[in-house]
Amino acid sequence: MKSLKEFNIQFVGLKLGKHQFEYEITNKFFEHFEFQEYNSAEVKVQIELNKKTTLMELHFDIQGFVNVNCDLTNEPYDQPIANTFDLVVKFGEEYNDEEPDLLFIPHGEYQINVQQYIYELIILSVPAKRIHPGVKDGTLDSEILKKLEQLSPKQDKEIKEDTEETDPRWNTLKKLLTDKK
Numbered sequence: 187m188k189s190l191k192e193f194n195i196q197f198v199g200l201k202l203g204k205h206q207f208e209y210e211i212t213n214k215f216f217e218h219f220e221f222q223e224y225n226s227a228e229v230k231v232q233i234e235l236n237k238k239t240t241l242m243e244l245h246f247d248i249q250g251f252v253n254v255n256c257d258l259t260n261e262p263y264d265q266p267i268a269n270t271f272d273l274v275v276k277f278g279e280e281y282n283d284e285e286p287d288l289l290f291i292p293h294g295e296y297q298i299n300v301q302q303y304i305y306e307l308i309i310l311s312v313p314a315k316r317i318h319p320g321v322k323d324g325t326l327d328s329e330i331l332k333k334l335e336q337l338s339p340k341q342d343k344e345i346k347e348d349t350e351e352t353d354p355r356w357n358t359l360k361k362l363l364t365d366k367k
Contacts, residue, residue, distance in 0.1 A: 208230065221305075229308055252264070259318055
């Protein structure tokens with residue numbers, strides 16, 4: 187996959203200390219990854235790069251929403267998301283990203299691309315089961331909800347606990363449990 191140039195952070199010319207980077211993520215970003223589960227997206231990504239002499243620390247902070255379809259009703263809604271992630275970048279002999287929060291890059295590198303980390307952070311911030319807030323509080327008026335309610339099994343209000351006559355011998359045995367002699 188080709189990397190997007192706007193997500194390259196060139197750290198060679200930066201002084202030691204903290205530096206801020208901001209990105210606006212929309213559906214165009216997800217089209218690059220051929221990910222089409224979101225109707226739309228508006229996510230702000232803030233990255234704080236703390237450059238030190240032997241390593242770099244990146245702190246990712248995302249906030250915004252993605253418009254998804256409800257798993258129960260298929261109604262679209264805005265799912266708010268917020269998440270953080272810390273990444274440590276060290277220099278080594280070769281590129282290695284096997285550890286989830288540690289990245290080794292070769293000594294000659296002058297930039298890192300953060301698009302994959304942003305993509306994964308957003309995807310993991312969305313709940314696995316997406317339920318419209320109107321379903322939870324009962325304010326959503328949907329044809330699918332009406333149909334589900336119509337087809338759900340009804341509880342009989344006139345259910346009697348003891349509909350059958352019990353054998354009187356059981357009543358005598360039950361007395362043994364409550365009698366204290």
